[in-house]
Structure formats: structure tokens, C-alpha cells
Amino acid sequence: MCTSDISFTTVGADGKPVLLYRGYSIYDLVKGLFEESVYLLLEGELPDQKQLTAFSQQLKKYSRLEDPVLEHMHAYPKNVQMMDFLFTTLSYARFFDEDYHNPLWQKPHENPEQVAELIVRTGLRMGAKIPTIIAKGYRIRHGETVISPDPALDYAANFLNMIGIPPDDDAVNALNVILILYLEHTINCSTFSSLVVESSGTDPYSPLLAGAASLKGVLHGGANERVADLFEEIESPEHAEAYILRKLKNKERVSGFGHRLQLYKNRVESRVLIAEQIARPLAEKKGLGHYFEIYDIISRIMLEEKERTPNADLPICLLLKIIGIPRELNTPIFQATRHFGWVANNARQRKSNGPLYRPTQEYIGPGLEEMKSYVPLEQR
Ligand code: COA
Numbered sequence: 001m002c003t004s005d006i007s008f009t010t011v012g013a014d015g016k017p018v019l020l021y022r023g024y025s026i027y028d029l030v031k032g033l034f035e036e037s038v039y040l041l042l043e044g045e046l047p048d049q050k051q052l053t054a055f056s057q058q059l060k061k062y063s064r065l066e067d068p069v070l071e072h073m074h075a076y077p078k079n080v081q082m083m084d085f086l087f088t089t090l091s092y093a094r095f096f097d098e099d100y101h102n103p104l105w106q107k108p109h110e111n112p113e114q115v116a117e118l119i120v121r122t123g124l125r126m127g128a129k130i131p132t133i134i135a136k137g138y139r140i141r142h143g144e145t146v147i148s149p150d151p152a153l154d155y156a157a158n159f160l161n162m163i164g165i166p167p168d169d170d171a172v173n174a175l176n177v178i179l180i181l182y183l184e185h186t187i188n189c190s191t192f193s194s195l196v197v198e199s200s201g202t203d204p205y206s207p208l209l210a211g212a213a214s215l216k217g218v219l220h221g222g223a224n225e226r227v228a229d230l231f232e233e234i235e236s237p238e239h240a241e242a243y244i245l246r247k248l249k250n251k252e253r254v255s256g257f258g259h260r261l262q263l264y265k266n267r268v269e270s271r272v273l274i275a276e277q278i279a280r281p282l283a284e285k286k287g288l289g290h291y292f293e294i295y296d297i298i299s300r301i302m303l304e305e306k307e308r309t310p311n312a313d314l315p316i317c318l319l320l321k322i323i324g325i326p327r328e329l330n331t332p333i334f335q336a337t338r339h340f341g342w343v344a345n346n347a348r349q350r351k352s353n354g355p356l357y358r359p360t361q362e363y364i365g366p367g368l369e370e371m372k373s374y375v376p377l378e379q380r
Pocket of ligand 1: 306313
């Protein structure tokens, strides 16, 4: 059991699950900019206009990649996975961060407040680079000219522009909402992984890499790329029912359904409702309505057969698809935002002088009573 004042899932007065960041409802936060929610997570309160402008300027300033980092990216094999591309680049980029040689983190218990601040400022700088790494990395891998950050654009618009997607209002609004919905979600697997590594008193960068390693997994963040495959493989609504029934018969997991949180079992959660509300009309507008026919059929079957409702990855993945995000960027985009959730949780843990993690175990192997006698190697 651990405590948190960062995010919370509960059931609202209408009987529906709702997600709160620092006490604010996700339904309200999606009306604002992603940058506002990141500020809220890191600083504990929503920014006023002056604070938001200064914060956005910082994100823009640090979005630039140092020349050696860019050169490094050009040297990777062209067929690597984008999550590995991002992981390796972030790990390399830390060598050029202004706090890389700061030894403060080596005394976590003597300086908890200062180390927490170090975690926030390094996390902010590294996080600001993630969209640039993803977008430039994608274009390098596909032999296209890279597009540099445009300081005139807000975070989501700049992200799309660097990938090469025109930042029109629909696409910017959709990505802005996706980034907010994926930002933070209590002690999920990657946040937990990051907290475990942070608890060892390591440098401020390593827990973020641990979070990324965990997010890649297909049961966690990686599920949003499997959902994209699902829609590609089903292709048209008439194949949907047979496709899902076949998967279930083969005892396969259907990505985009189910959740570890008991609260979400048989309940449709707030992130699903918000993403659906944007994705449905946008799909119609773009002539992609058949995606939602598939969506509705597979949702019905999963409820009937397995009593499982869609998780956030199902509608978010569709939204990413509708605005033209290539499948291979789905999980990296998840990381671009959840990174700040890890930073907020790690800083909080350090500030409260959290203990070194070590779960208790129940040993079920041979003990003293059944102790085995050691036989030297040459006699075995
Ligand atoms: N597809 C098929 N069956 C599923 C399922 C899914 N997505 N989610 C749960 N089930 C089934 C399991 O096969 C199991 O059935 P069984 O006991 O007959 O074998 C049962 O439901 C277990 O359910 P539950 O306890 O709710 O799941 P879990 O806690 O073990 O797993 C997940 C939770 C998220 C790992 C699981 O739902 C899953 O694998 N989902 C797909 C991946 C995904 O979308 N991940 C993103 C999560 S946000």
C-alpha cells in the first residue's frame, strides 16, 4: 500500500468512474491545454496565464536536440522499434543534460526537497525532448527530412507538425486530449516500475527509463499498438464478430479490453467516454465511420462473452488512427505524456523520503527441514 495526492480513480455521483488529477476532474482538464495539466501534476496547482506562458516557453526551449544526439539517432539501424529508438535516445541525451554531473541525487535522505526539485527539472527537460525524438526519429527511419520544433506552436500542434501531420484544429484538439488522458493513472505498472527504481536512490534519469521499459509491454502501454493491429486485421465490420470469437476460442487476449483496476470491471471509465465523444464524430467527418461499427461490434461481443468493457486504449487508438498517427508511434506518444506522471510520482516519493522498496515474500521452496546435501561438481 502506498499513498498519493497526484491522481485518483473513483465513482462519481452519476455512478460512472471518474479520474482526478490533483483533485481536478479529467472531464474539466481536457478543456484546457496539455501544458496546463503537466504543470498541475508537477507543481500541484493549475497555472495562471503568466505561469503557463513561462512553463510553455521552458518546454519549447528544451525541445531542441543537441547535435551529437541527432547524429546518434542517424546511426541507428532503420528497422528498430520506435520504443527502443526513444529509449536509447533518451538514455544518450541525458549525457548532455546540464544536471548530468550533479551529485546531489547521491544523498537522497540528506536533501529530499532538493533531490525532488532535481527530479522535476531534469524530468521536465527530458520530457520536452520526447516529441522531437519521436518525430525526428520517425522521419529519419523513413528517409524523410526532419522538421525542427516550431516555437510559435503549442505542444500538441508542434508534435503533429514535426511528425509531418498538418496541425489543423481537429487533429490538434484530438492529440491535446489524448495527451491529457494518458498523462497519469494512479500506480499503474510503469509508474510502479519507475517508483521502485527511484526508491533505490539512483540518478533522476534512470527511473524514467525503467518506466519506459515497462510501458512497452503489450499488457500495458504496448496494447495501443496491438489495438491498431486489431482494426487493421478486422478491416471491415462484417469480419468483426467472427474475428473476436476466434480469438476468444483460441484463449487469446483482445487488446483494448479489460483492466487491472476492480473499479473498471464492467464499468466504462471516464477516459473511454471522453475519447469516444471526440472520436465518433471525427470518424464520421473523415469518412471513417466503419471503424466505429467495428468498435461497437467488438465491444458488444467482449461484454457478452467475457464481461469486459473497453479500456482507454481502444478509443484512444482509434483517435490516433483517425488523425493519421502511424501505428508505430502509438506507444511512444503514450510515453511522451506518461513520462510527466512518472516525474511527479518520483518527486513526491523522494520529497517524502520514501523507503527502499522490497516486497515481503512467501518462500515455497525447500527449507531447513528439507535441506539438500551439497554434492561436489565432479560427483554430480
Ligand atoms: N481479452 C480476453 N480475455 C480477457 C481479457 C481480454 N482483453 N481481459 C480479461 N480477460 C479474461 C481472461 O482471459 C481471464 O479469463 P479466464 O479466467 O477465463 O482465463 C479473465 O478475463 C481475467 O480477467 P481479469 O482478472 O479482469 O483480468 P486481469 O486482471 O488478469 O488482466 C488485463 C487485466 C488488462 C491484463 C487484461 O484485461 C488484458 O490482458 N487486456 C488486454 C491488454 C490491454 O488492453 N491492456 C491495457 C490495459 S489498460
